[in-house]
Amino acid sequence: MHNAAAVQAASSVEEAFRLMHKSLGRIVPEFELRMKAEIAFRINRLKREKNAIILGHNYMEPALYNSVPDHVGDSLGLARISARSDADIIIFCGVRFMAETAKILNPDRTVLLPAREAGCSLAASITGADVRRLKEEFPGVPVVTYVNCYADVKAETDVCCTSGNATAVARHLFAQGHRAILFLPDAYLTQNVAAEVGAKVVFPRLLGGPGADAIGPDDRVLISWKGTCEVHEQFSVEDVETVRKQFPDTVVLAHPECKREVVEKCDYSGSTSGMVKYVRDVDAPRYLLLTECSMGDNIVAENPHRELLRLCSHRCPHMNQITLEDTLDALEHNRYEIHLDPALMDRARASLDRMLTIG
Numbered sequence: 001m002h003n004a005a006a007v008q009a010a011s012s013v014e015e016a017f018r019l020m021h022k023s024l025g026r027i028v029p030e031f032e033l034r035m036k037a038e039i040a041f042r043i044n045r046l047k048r049e050k051n052a053i054i055l056g057h058n059y060m061e062p063a064l065y066n067s068v069p070d071h072v073g074d075s076l077g078l079a080r081i082s083a084r085s086d087a088d089i090i091i092f093c094g095v096r097f098m099a100e101t102a103k104i105l106n107p108d109r110t111v112l113l114p115a116r117e118a119g120c121s122l123a124a125s126i127t128g129a130d131v132r133r134l135k136e137e138f139p140g141v142p143v144v145t146y147v148n149c150y151a152d153v154k155a156e157t158d159v160c161c162t163s164g165n166a167t168a169v170a171r172h173l174f175a176q177g178h179r180a181i182l183f184l185p186d187a188y189l190t191q192n193v194a195a196e197v198g199a200k201v202v203f204p205r206l207l208g209g210p211g212a213d214a215i216g217p218d219d220r221v222l223i224s225w226k227g228t229c230e231v232h233e234q235f236s237v238e239d240v241e242t243v244r245k246q247f248p249d250t251v252v253l254a255h256p257e258c259k260r261e262v263v264e265k266c267d268y269s270g271s272t273s274g275m276v277k278y279v280r281d282v283d284a285p286r287y288l289l290l291t292e293c294s295m296g297d298n299i300v301a302e303n304p305h306r307e308l309l310r311l312c313s314h315r316c317p318h319m320n321q322i323t324l325e326d327t328l329d330a331l332e333h334n335r336y337e338i339h340l341d342p343a344l345m346d347r348a349r350a351s352l353d354r355m356l357t358i359g
């Protein structure tokens, strides 16, 4: 059982502390854990009073991840849960595009993001106007966008995808007879999916690339954008080789937002939930996760018998804005509420619904 469920049932701060200490005692200093347990206890009590639920992304800091979320997971898993929630309030402990997704999928609920601006370099890399220009350059070509984008981009999209189902979405569209797909906005995810599905990557003229001139009659093509994740793009082949030199028996797992040459050097590539499951299910002497560092702590809290190496110099400044303190403020003061134009949400929802149907 995810440890947060037990903490949420605690009848006192002391009991909450004891349960959190059991899983986090080796990760979070005791004096800090006492303060966190008190805040978590208040959040869990208020959450029940207000009929709220908390969704926590896998990148949340360990004290939060292990105490207050009703559900934890990756973008895809949390999108599915937010679509069917009947809570009055959904608090999204993640970044803004995720909270927007929850609002789009469940527009009658109040959706709160505990930090006013928890952004994302990928989401900031593209706008709805960019997508409209791409559609002019490639008329009739279906648009797939990674869920890491804002509502205006989703509204211009045919099908959304996440790192958990990006390959399935591309395969689905090629199987329907499409030869080219606008695959936006993450350049590295596009390369990694292209390698999986045997497609060629082409950059649009809009970005100075060859555009349609580079698409041959028998090609399968993913048309790429220039976005990157500011965390995952920093991992290098040298990082993997250096770790393997010191610990040759390390199993290396990479998120598909990492560069293609890095993914090629790894033993496994998948979404954050895929990585969590891999470490839980596959025995190895030790693991290295090429992703946001907090996730390693959360996996160790759940699997204390597993040994994880850490490369913690690359952190997500956006995910790190979400704290237990801010989550309590969000719940107490109903902030920061996500507001989106209803017509825009209707258009964006269609692309999310197609994603949830495909896989």
Ligand code: SF4
Binding pocket: 095, 119, 120, 121, 122, 123, 148, 229, 230, 231, 232, 292, 316, 317, 318, 319
């Ligand atoms: S880890 Fe990367 S993709 Fe995820 S929110 Fe941070 S910047 Fe965006």
